[in-house]
Amino acid sequence: MNQTINDQLKHRTIREFTDEKIDEATIKTLLDVVNMSASSNGMQNMSIIRVTDPKIKEELAENGNQAYMARASELWIFIVDLKRNYEIAKELGVENDVMISFDKFIQGFTDAIIAAQNLTLAVESLGLGANYFGNIHNDTKKVIKILKMPKLTYPAVGVGFGVPNQDPQIKPRLDINLKTFENSYKTYDSYLEMIKNYDQEMTTYYDLRDAGRKSESFSSQIIKKQGKTIKNRNKMFETLIDQGFVLNPS
Template sequence: MNNTIKCQLNHRTIREFKEKEVPKDLLEKFVEVIQRTASSTGMQTCSVIRVTDKEVKDKISKVCGQEYVARAPELFIFIVDAYRNNKIAEEISGKEFTESHDMDRFFQGWTDAVLAAQNLTNAIESEKLGAVYLGSILNDTNEIIDILNLPKLTFPVLGVAFGYPNQEPQLKPRMDMNLRLFENEYKAFDNYKEEIKEYDEEMQTYYDLREANKRVDSFSRQVISRLENTLESRAKILNSVVRQGFDLKTEK
């Protein structure tokens, strides 16, 4: 097995980091990895904001509801960026392009951002550093937009905080791939409760370091808890997408 696959199979979320800076040469490599990530139709419709200002980090940490975000040595925020290409087109052609506002452009940028964040994380872990994805920046997208001064036709997707690990979490159990990998068509099961019985039991042997010495609940109970405790701001996220200038073009 090659080292790339070994790193991927050993992926763990790291939330506590040593007080040690990431060397400049490594950061430059990581940025190059982001640059070389595949991009839809080559349009490179995502951008990255490296957050170095402590006050800005603190504000983002409060949106995330995760204090360790403020202490992370490095914090990259990945965004949809249709603004740049729209400006390029307008300046060169001398006309406006309503197409820049459509959802195709939005989802191209969203996909580009996610791919770049994953590529960055693979690179980070290959250098024996650790990282945590921060989907929690979407807890209040309007606040993140204000904090980062994002113009129209941009949108926050996710963050990646990283540095040298200061913890060694367990490898988190995953459900059997027979529930996630299908051939030719989607497979619906008659009894999901029975299908995940062993996984439920396995999850209850896992310790999440966010709650030291406490085993987590079964996966099925976690699913229910997530559905019962949906954040209203995240449920209404499309309103923020529209405020950023994107046109949903929904059919009534």
């Protein structure tokens, strides 16, 4: 097994980092990695906002309700960016609503997520640690304001990374057989029965995010996490419209 796969199989979320800065040569290499990420139709409808201002980090951390976000050595926000190509088309006099439609938004969102994963894999291959920040969706309007994002852009995901200052357990995952199907989707008579061993495994996992306490069972977390709306996340479509995306182009 090669080192890349070893790194992937040992993936852990790192939330605390040392004060050691990442040198600019490494930053340039990581940006090159992001730049070579796969892109839908080659349109490259994503961009990065590298947050270096501690005050802005604090604002984002407060918005996302995760204080450790402000302590990330490097914080990159991956965004959907339809503005760049739309402006190019506008200069050519050929812009239209399809270019800024929901379809193109999804393409840009996919581009951003693929690029973020590419960054994370590269970061971990260098012996660094990383953390995804989906908390930017807690209030996307506020994130857009904090980062001064123009129309036709939208935050997709944040990635914080640096030299690890903690050594967390590898978080258990559902059996891959429950998430892999051949040719068609498979359903089960009792999902609780199928995950009973995983439920038990999760209760012995220590989550450093929660002061090192044992985690709850997976099934109980479904109610707590998936069954409740985080404040302002139900306004994401409203924000899309405010940002100028055309959800139903004629």
